Amino acid sequence: MASNKAPSRMILGNKRRMLLIEFLQRKNGSAELRDVVEYIAEREGNTDRKHRKSVYVSLMQTHLPKLEREGIVTFSRGRITLLKVPDNVTLYMEVVQKNDISWSVFYAGLSVIFALMALWLGNVLLLFAAVTYLVVSAIQHRRTYLIARPRERKNPEKSEDNV
Secondary structure, three states: OOOOOOHHHHHHOOHHHHHHHHHHHOOEEEEEEEHHHHHHHHHHOOOOHHHHHHHHHHHHHHHHHHHOOOOEEEEEOOEEEOOOOOHHHHHHHHOOOOOOOHHHHHHHHHHHHHHHHHHHHOOOOHHHHHHHHHHHHHHHHHHHHHHHOOOOOOOOOOOOOOO
């Protein structure tokens, strides 16, 4: 029997497709293309007109057709509707409530505790493992942070242009 993991990995292997699915989930499965473009541009840290146009074009030419072929979304008259969430989506998207800590932060904390234990016990192997886990959790945390949280806008008072 074939595994469903490969199609999810291909679908969610792109940051914009992950953000699109995340936004649709937050909006109860349906949203206007204009709102999706603004959300993705904001999450990528650049909301100027040129970048939003780039997001729009990539969604229209690449991401929406791919997701429609896979039966994940439908797109009609400027509205995107989520039909199903890809299998194993939680492996690729870490959704954390406002006051919760992410898994990457949790593991970073454990790594620090183990590093301190390793120093106290004088165990170099445990110290190496703790530092390795700390580095991996820091990389994952940064990746998650860049995807899930918008960067500060260069000029927040600037009015938003239409796509």
